[in-house]
Amino acid sequence: MRVAIVGPAFPYKGGGARHTTELAHRLAAAGHEVVIESWRAQYPGFLYPGQQTIAEPEGEPFPATRHRLDWRRPDGWWRTGRALRSFDLVVLVVLSTVQVPSYLGILAGLRRGAAKNAGGCRVVALCHNVLPHERKPYDEPLMKRLLRKVDGVLVHTDAQADVARTLTDRPVRVAEMAAHLPSEGAPAPDDEKVRRRLLFWGIVRPYKGLDVLLRALAEGPDDVALTVAGEFWSGLDETRELIRSLDLTSRVELRPGYVPAADVPGLFAAADALVLPYRTATASQNVWMAYAHGLPVIATDVGDFGAQVRDGVDGLLCRPDDVASLASALRRFYAPGEPERLRSGVRPVDHGPLWTAYVDTLTGAVR
Template sequence: MPSSAVRRIALVGPAHPYKGGGAAHTGELAHRLRAAGYDTGIESWRAQYPRMLYPGRQTLGEPDGPAFEPTRRELAWYRPDGWWRRGRALGRAADLVVLSVLTPLQVPPYLGLLAGIGGRAETLALCHNVLPHERRRFDPALMRALLRRVDRVLVHSGEQRAAALRLVPGAQVAAAPLPPHLPAAPPAAPRDGEPLGRLLFFGIVRPYKGLDVLLRALAQVPGVGLTVAGEFWGGTEPVRAQLAELGIADRVELRDGYLPASRLPELFAAADALVLPYRSATASQNAWLGHEHGLPVIASRVGTFPEQIRDGEDGLLVPPGDADALAGAIERFYRPGEPKRMREAVRPVDPGPYWDRYVDAVAAG
């Protein structure tokens, strides 16, 4: 049931046609809040970032999941005059305004919105990351300015709560696990037979995700191939150079570009395990995504991976940044009978309990 103090909620953040986990989260949260009885709407973007700051494709033709209405798309990074006006309208129309914070680059327009809201509605900064994995020198100052202006902050782990409190001691910061918001796709089909001898690295390729560590590990394990599927943030040239240096270019396939949900079953079916060699992480969906498609997951012991992966049962955990340990885990995974045993232990996550707690954390404080 809705909180007696909060009945009308406005979510500000990316939504379809924007792609990626942030947009998927905004849409799913809106659906869940409405199902819980809250009058919910989304305030999204007509233009979110300058192209120079996000070189990849920003939008999709078809949504990866059910689109949410009503969704307004009037905010634009190049129209600061509109930030205050939309904030004023939101302050009049909502009891709670939730700002979905994916990057400090969103802080200037969010400060404009907050000025327009002017205290007429409660405000919540929903921080996917308090600070970026690859941060710039002005990021802490921007986030500090935002967290000081909102009434409440919601983060996805105790570690992130501590990070927020280091920026603004005394801020009202709560933590709730990030619930599953996976792309809609057909269920994974069971697969019998021998292992394929191929691993999968999936998602946007950025330095903190440790693809270079995985390639160094792969060079130590003859006979195993790898598919790298996702958008390459800095282009494929550095990766191709490392492949040539390691002598494994013939074993690694690079699929540069965003993959819609309809393509994921085929991609995951062509691998024995998903590998997530992240140097750092907060709350990632990718381990759950691998399990959704029936794959064991080999991952670094960072972020929420230790909570999502049962080490030695439905996957393996290794220290971050350690190519030798990762190579050892890959060898262990491919011992006779292990791929089949771990695959049989994989269970898709049940999103319901996660979302029930999360909706309460967002709406009730």
């Protein structure tokens, strides 16, 4: 099968770009002919306040990657669609509703002059999030318009499938999102030292609940420190003020900005656990990232976290947006012997079978 994936790839950074690239590698390994149609300019800067691109790839780039798409050139969207007519399957990687206008342009070029659903090219929308965590009035109308024009939809959780089915009558399939971690990295040191330090890692946005974690830290064990490493899309000054008001200045280290893949092992090695205090979630790589580095996870029971974290075995679960519940989990985690016991329960996951199932589900999504 000839497959084109339209989505971010290196030099773009982050989980979306890594997933697109790893998916291309897995499809090629399964015997498909694959190309990635990526971007030379994906978003205007005001829509993505963080660092968009990086100098060194996170993992192995996919060789058949073209960078022809530009948010400033709608004519290029249509030409890309025309160029993809000879493919059997086109996968539109949906990370944000900001992408929808360009994808509608690609679909216009792809469908113009060709009989839709006439045995030719099929189109699947691969939705990392069907709708954003922090929604705007235009999000639902845009996604509805896109999902009604494709042949099938692939999501990563049953909950996201339920959302998608409210927007389209096209077939919706679910495949668990397998790991697409950077190739750099090593497990945390194999020692039993308790470091009395926790880690919050990744882009900082309101739905991820950093403010809840800071308040819980103030109520939890008073000798535990926290490292916050990642880009702040907004609210850095407010976070610093909250830290000051909670008298946590000496216990919280802020490392705002993009974290290069080469720095990730050191961050994880310095912590006892990764904390994921999300208010809402869909599918996330962060649990798998922690386990790959030998760390247990303290997470709220939202999205896939409840299925990924074995409560009391390799981590702890608590209620979302609940300071008291998270503070209690921190105290439970630091009970004598618990950090060591939970770390001993961590087992990296074999994602080979998950990727095989994912590729099979994607390629069968419009059959």
